[in-house]
Amino acid sequence: MSLDSDVIVDRRRIRRKLTFWRVVAALAAIAAIVTVGVVATPGGRSAFTTSGTIARVQIDGLIRSDNDRVEALERLEKSRAAAVVVHINSPGGTTAGSEQLYDALVRLKAKKPLVVVIEGLAASGGYITAIAADHIVAQQSSLVGSIGVLFQYPNFTELLKDSYAWFRGLVKERRGMDDALLEKVADGRVFTGRQAVDLKLIDQLGDEKTAVAWLVAQKGVKSDLPVRDFKLSPKFGDLTFLRTAASITLDALGLSAIARQVEQAGVVQAVDRLGLDGMLALWHPAATN
Numbered sequence: 001m002s003l004d005s006d007v008i009v010d011r012r013r014i015r016r017k018l019t020f021w022r023v024v025a026a027l028a029a030i031a032a033i034v035t036v037g038v039v040a041t042p043g044g045r046s047a048f049t050t051s052g053t054i055a056r057v058q059i060d061g062l063i064r065s066d067n068d069r070v071e072a073l074e075r076l077e078k079s080r081a082a083a084v085v086v087h088i089n090s091p092g093g094t095t096a097g098s099e100q101l102y103d104a105l106v107r108l109k110a111k112k113p114l115v116v117v118i119e120g121l122a123a124s125g126g127y128i129t130a131i132a133a134d135h136i137v138a139q140q141s142s143l144v145g146s147i148g149v150l151f152q153y154p155n156f157t158e159l160l161k162d163s164y165a166w167f168r169g170l171v172k173e174r175r176g177m178d179d180a181l182l183e184k185v186a187d188g189r190v191f192t193g194r195q196a197v198d199l200k201l202i203d204q205l206g207d208e209k210t211a212v213a214w215l216v217a218q219k220g221v222k223s224d225l226p227v228r229d230f231k232l233s234p235k236f237g238d239l240t241f242l243r244t245a246a247s248i249t250l251d252a253l254g255l256s257a258i259a260r261q262v263e264q265a266g267v268v269q270a271v272d273r274l275g276l277d278g279m280l281a282l283w284h285p286a287a288t289n
Helices: 003-040 067-078 095-111 125-130 157-175 181-185 193-198 208-219 240-252 255-264 267-274
Strands: 056-062 083-090 092-094 114-122 136-138 143-145 190-192 227-229 279-282
Touching: 003 190, 003 240, 056 067, 056 208, 067 255, 083 125, 083 208, 092 095, 095 114, 095 208, 095 279, 114 125, 114 208, 125 143, 125 157, 125 279, 136 193, 157 181, 157 190, 157 193
Parallel strands: 056 083, 056 227, 083 114, 114 136, 114 143
Antiparallel strands: 092 279, 143 190
């Protein structure tokens, strides 16, 4: 073997070692960050026991069945929080998960005054979640609606009809709509917050301050109570620090495209979009040319 050949082989060996140690370093960084994160948020639970406060609950992203979230809401039922403001920003998810979350919020509402604030989006299963409240506030530019159910697989026409009827019936009952208005809104479209007021999909335009003012005026909540975050148990891969660590690792492995998806949607979200099982109540924008 010539000297030049030996040099080439040595360089390739060095490159392989560098790649290996980069991956090891990235994995070590993830381990360190995870350790810190777990210590900082033990069990992902919030010890929300302070009296004289309003609990703020955030529902973001895809909705699926989540027993940890249900248990967290049950703890909130038993807490000393005076009321609850639920912020929603979701395109929906599985029908089962949306129904589970709806039921959990209805139980919570039976124990504490509850109001919903739609931040950017409450569509399909996200809207199912919203109508658990007796009062819904949204910003003018929020998107609301998409009353319909989609299914992943063919040949489920009759099942689709039954689920669609359930969704329509729930909206009609909770929002006090007549058949004519229900027909107008239950065609899968989304509406802006301003449109949604006239269509009875929401009750009021505004933000969290508007929602708190309603709690004070209609539910007798004290006007000077602070609003404090009540964190639902996060999925392990949804934590912000894990998104960053996972992105570093994927970049080191040459999987930059997947890394960008993880950065934008989170680990669990990225996986979910590749395969949500079962009946879906999920809105997504139509493709444009």
